[in-house]
Amino acid sequence: EDNADMRLTEQGRRMGLVDDERWDAFCRKRDAVSRETERLKATWVNPRILDAAEAERVLGKAIEREYSLFDLLRRPGVGYASLMGMASGRWAPVVKADDEDARPPVSRETLGDLHDAVVEQVEIAAKYAGYIDRQRDEVERAAHYETLKLPADLDYAQVSALSIEVRQKLAKHRPETLGQASRISGVTPAAISLLLIHLKKGGYKGFTRNPEAEAA
Known part of the structure; x- marks a missing residue:
């Protein structure tokens, strides 16, 4: 969420420069990024249920302990799509059929043209998490x-x-x-x-x- 596009869109809305259609798309993107980032942080990968060969192929090496999906995405060379494809899609976002309050997951079907932008922003949040935190501290x-x-x-x-x-x-x-x-x-x-x-x-x-x- 900390890139120029998102900050400028919020400022533009306050100034009356962003119409309702663009604002709706922005809000959907922002909310989807936030939800998926939190899901990745809360979802843990146990090395016992991840094939070592697949872990080495996707992550660069086998994991020796539990990691959150967010931490794994922070690794150099690890992409969101390949991470979601591990273990036959075990950790890909889904909506439980019995959960009436569940919001749509991050998928091309639910987000349409916004999907790629959301995935890109989630990857940025992970790859630059340390840098973003340092920048926020500097601003404060x-x-x-x-x-x-x-x-x-x-x-x-x-x-x-x-x-x-x-x-x-x-x-x-x-x-x-x-x-x-x-x-x-x-x-x-x-x-x-x-x-x-x-x-x-x-x-x-x-x-x-x-x-x-x-x-x-």
Whole structure:
């Protein structure tokens, strides 16, 4: 769900740029991706019921313990289709006949043209799970630091870890918050991290949240 297409569609809907037909297709895709991702995480593969030769062919090697389908999909070279075909389709998505509340599974019959896009998104969620989690953490940290107020008397010339160019730019612009500093041309995320470390090590009492910016 964390790709540009899905984020932009949500933003476009809020701005009135996405019509009902496209929005309906988007919601179906989003919900199907979410359901299938959760199913893969909750479905476990026992090595005792998976032929070793088939495991080696699909997964690259036999498994020695239980793995969730999601974890297996994270492996390089493992595709969704081949994973669902293991053990004669034992772990492929199905709807139980006696489950009236069951939502349609991820299949070409139930999703039509959306099927390939849903499968692709599920694979992305698995392959880049670690990266996506790290990116989400970085975004949360960035939001946390955005309104942190920089000490008015901070001497940037003393921040030796920064390049001379960055120190000069910070001294010239005198940003009020860490967020403002991050938007100065030439001040990289790495430079912001070094500045943050300098402030924490220096024990600056003035390095606090800016309540006025948070309230805005």
